Amino acid sequence: MFCRKTYLNVISTMDAEGINGCTKKANEPYSACKVIEQADYLYGSGETEKLYRLLVQHKNSEDAELLWRLARASRDLAQLSITSAEEKRQLAYDSLEYAKRALEKNEANSAAHKWYAICLSDVGDYEGIKVKIGNAFVIKEHFERAFELNPKDATSVHLMGVWCYSFAELPWYQRKIAAMLFATPPTSTYEEALRYFHMAEEADPNFYSKNLLFLGKTYLKLNNKKMALLWLSKAKDYPAHTEEDKQVGS
Numbered sequence: 001m002f003c004r005k006t007y008l009n010v011i012s013t014m015d016a017e018g019i020n021g022c023t024k025k026a027n028e029p030y031s032a033c034k035v036i037e038q039a040d041y042l043y044g045s046g047e048t049e050k051l052y053r054l055l056v057q058h059k060n061s062e063d064a065e066l067l068w069r070l071a072r073a074s075r076d077l078a079q080l081s082i083t084s085a086e087e088k089r090q091l092a093y094d095s096l097e098y099a100k101r102a103l104e105k106n107e108a109n110s111a112a113h114k115w116y117a118i119c120l121s122d123v124g125d126y127e128g129i130k131v132k133i134g135n136a137f138v139i140k141e142h143f144e145r146a147f148e149l150n151p152k153d154a155t156s157v158h159l160m161g162v163w164c165y166s167f168a169e170l171p172w173y174q175r176k177i178a179a180m181l182f183a184t185p186p187t188s189t190y191e192e193a194l195r196y197f198h199m200a201e202e203a204d205p206n207f208y209s210k211n212l213l214f215l216g217k218t219y220l221k222l223n224n225k226k227m228a229l230l231w232l233s234k235a236k237d238y239p240a241h242t243e244e245d246k247q248v249g250s
Contacts, residue, residue: 032063039069046241052077059098067102068112071095071119078122089126095119110149114156117142133178136186139163154204158211161196164188165218190221209238209248 035058042051055070077083078091096119102112117139124132140163146156167188170178178185197215200207216232219225235248 032058032061032066036063036065036069039066039073043069043073048073048076048080062105064102064106064109064112067098067105068109068115071099071102071115074098075115075119075122092119092122092126096123108149110146110153110156113142113146113149114153114159117146118159129174129177130181133174133181133185136163136167140186152203154200154207154211157196157203158200158208158214161193161200161211161214161218164193164196165190165214168193169221190218194218194222206234206238209235209240212238213248 035054039051039055042054052073055066055073058066059070061067061070072095074091074095078088078095083091096116099112099116099119102109103116106112120135120142121139124135127135140160143156143160143163146153147160150156165188167186168190175185194215197211197218200211201215206212212231212235216228216230216235219228219231238248240248
């Protein structure tokens with residue numbers, strides 16, 4: 001459902017618990033904090049494959065901060081054009097499992113909620129329309145929880161906008177299926193989506209090329225061509241740091 005950010009620049013900041021919000025435990029066979037520090041450097045450098053290789057070594061970790069990063073890295077690897085269809089599918093399910101475990105370790109982790117929602121959406125693409133629509137309720141709940149835990153995270157707000165946009169443009173036949181399957185199927189409007197995209201931009205201006213693109217696309221849906229051109233031009237001129245940014249600007 002959601003067109004993902006290779007994207008989502010979510011790097012935890014240093015807080016009272018230590019580097020990136022983690023604390024080295026006694027008798028720990030490795031320092032999760034050290035791995036996370038290395039992972040954040042690789043993520044910021046766009047080293048998707050190296051990042052995945054680093055983190056997957058620690059897939060049995062008990063650290064929520066490490067696990068949601070592994071979920072993100074697995075998903076980023078799946079987005080690469082060199083990844084086969086079979087590998088993309090496996091990585092989608094792996095990502096969801098890592099995000100689920102991150103939530104089990106720390107329910108109050110905003111990023112874990114966000115990545116669980118994103119990965120659940122990805123898996124829905126392989127599960128059929130009934131599961132996909134049914135998952136939408138859970139996805140929205142986790143995005144809302146992520147935003148509740150971290151109101152400054154522009155990406156969670158952006159993804160709420162994508163959720164709204166996706167259901168606002170749902171084809172008529174899928175709406176009919178949803179109405180048959182659910183007493184109260186998920187619905188939204190372009191106006192609601194636009195509100196979230198603007199909220200994301202206000203929280204962190206120019207943070208993500210896809211937010212600019214969706215602003216333009218939503219204004220087009222609302223027949224406001226002047227504002228659509230403004231935001232689509234910004235998306236086209238956005239500096240390309242990732243493969244996804246290049247696609248937006250092309």
